Amino acid sequence: MPEQTALAQQFPPQFVWGVATSAYQIEGAATEGGRAPSIWDTFSHTPGKILDHSNGDVACDHYHRYAEDVEHIANLGLDAYRFSVSWSRVQPDGSGAWNEEGMEFYARLIQALAQKNIRAHMTLYHWDLPQALQEQGGWLNRQTAQHFARYAQEMAARFGNQLASIATHNEPWCTANLGHGTGQFAPGMQDEVAALQVSHHLLLSHGLAIQAMRAQNISAQLGIVLNQWTADPATDSEADCAAAAWEYARSVQWFMDPIFRGHYPELALAKIDRSRFLVEPEDMQVIQQPLDFLGVNYYFRAYISTETPPRIPAATLGLTDMGWEIYPEGLSRLLIGIHQEYKDLGLPPIYITENGMAVADQLVGEQIHDAARIDYMQRHFQEVAKAIAAGVNIQGFFYWSLLDNFEWNSGYLRRFGLIYVDYVSQRRIWKDSAIWFKSFVQKFKTRRR
Template sequence: MPAFPSTFTWGVATSAYQIEGGATADGRGPSIWDTFTHTPGKITDASTGDVACDHYHRYAEDVDIIASLNVDSYRFSIAWPRVQPDGSGAWNEAGFDFYSRLLDKLAEKNIAAHVTLYHWDLPQALEDKGGWLNRDTAAHFAVYAAEVARRFGNRVATIATHNEPWCTANLGYGTGQFAPGMADPAAAVSASHHLLLSHGLAMQAMRKLNVSAKLGIVLNQWTATPATDSAADIKAAEVEWARSVAWFMDPIFKGSYPELALANNDCSLLSIHENDFNDIRQDIDFLGVNYYFRAFVSTETPPRQPEFKLGKTDMGWEIYPQGLTELLVKLHAEYTLPPVYITENGMAVADQLQDGANGRQVKDQPRIDYLKMHLAALHDAMQAGVDVQGYFYWSLLDNFEWNSGYLRRFGLIYVDYDTQQRTLKDSAHWYRNFIKEQ
């Protein structure tokens, strides 16, 4: 395996709704995911995040586990409805106290905190007023961001405004697979603009506080590979890149939407105000990149499929590690990037808990192989000149995997949801030893 710089950040990642539980504890308000999961037919196994990994009550144990992995950083999200139940108005001190205790425990273990402000759990009260289709939500988000930064901005290493706004917009409003469950492509475009606007407004609000935390955003990204060398497939791949990656990168780095995406999106609900791009185009201290797969683009009917030379994950996603190198090199060529963190990368495996010679164990060699290949691909990108400063495995724990419920396991740590017992998988031992050897 290649060697990484001594200053390289090694971490693990989670998100609030997926692990915390405590859905009604200590004044937390309902989020769109509470509403969505309690709506019959939305979640594959009919589960909810009401308890999840019970991290709200077990955070100290979980931080001890994080420390045992030799990582120096932990990426997690703050649940907006836990600290501001209605998304505007009064703050919930009990909610802030939870995150303060978590930060204290991380500091005790010398683990740097990397905070995400929004990992999809919009307060339901704001959704009742239109959610991300309502421009006012962007302004409310900026107020929330400033309050978190005021309280914690000098206690954390980084603050990301959003995690994967592509998913929030397209899966939440475009296809209905995720909360709030709207299926309207035009609504997805409108929501994406308000998400970007909220990012820019939040960046400005946090900058005014002069906090020590580095400020940025986390985007899920992929390359778009034409299935054949036909003109139709090549054009379709260019459109896919424009609609997915450039749609979010261009406003942040160039102050405009890509023309190819504007021509191929339903922009009938898109309302851009005079200074919007000035607000969105804020300097960021880092870019978080989440990478899981590439887009394999075919215009044939039915669409041509990739060869899956390295297999699939338990999500059905192609394992394509070289796509991480290709993505980072392409981003580096097309944009003037700040330092980059790989804020998510990981693999769902159909893990089985077994009794071994040393107790309970999970033999997940496919996940170890996945890690090796993607870390090698990441190193290749760094050798090509991309300034990548850290890697966060997704995820620390098996958890509530959105509309898949508890049927998909991404964690380095196996969670028995009946007992909440945590068991380090073989991949956790491998990751710990790999980091130790760096």
């Protein structure tokens, strides 16, 4: 790997470096300030759903400690902060009245970021649907897309000229498949047909929201954040190659094709019961809205084997604490691939909106020595630089995550943060990776000047 200065020099001068979080994972204050329950409140309080039997009631207490956390971002020397809004904090029922106390929290956060010259990147939906809407059918109810568009319009009207960007959804694949297909995530449904319909309603809500926000004539860039991966056949057998192509179609292309081509991929459609997949005639035109940016989240590749038992990858760089293969080269291959496939179809500039590693961090004295995370960051930064050199228009990178946090159904057992959180005292302690990242950004900014 190149040393820090050489690596920093591989990025264009205006490249944006930031960190990312999400509302339910860090905010806490679950019942304060007029906030109503979301599906994750309900799910995490259901016995057996979270590995350590925890919930997000307190999490990182960011609701009360946001100023401290903004100070950490500033001290890291970063340009940008990507966060999400708790929909049920600003609109408790997901429709109807707005909660001004909740709105004021985000106003204070955005102001604190502005005072430190940190650009605010807002995500409207990071999986925490108001429970009131779930009781009306949630994302299986087409009307939820209309409610989402009105929510987006209001947030854009209030904050759109104070934000660098607004993303409609974070990882709709997870909302659809993990929330409604396998039941691992809220709301905990296990119905593959429902998952397909939810994915369509999510995309529809995205298109409606982009239209509603465009009408506000705001300065914020508008886009969506998709989790993506390469799908690599374990062998060159016809069966493995076909299975890998289907995996790519049902994951990456399932969301990219409607946005950039105006239709779902035929390879994926061929395997579903279309009589139970309801799409109105005008839907695809609504979904296919021009975007200002595309957010790409990358953590691992899909390694596809049709053998019994299936082959597993060698994982030469090891596994993260989530059990995910560390495969940095998949990031550059993914980026170059989607650039080649969609560059003539309106593909906008790309931001890497999430990339990071869970490590079993140990607090030793007042230090956390996470050399594996530093190596992970270096390798993935190098792959982004490789994609830029190949002609992909990538304008920024947001590390996941600023803080250790509530890691969904893993509870507090997995730590992704640059900053260690003692969940009892709420102390924040910089890991070695945070110190390394600050040094890297300083070297990058020296080049920028």
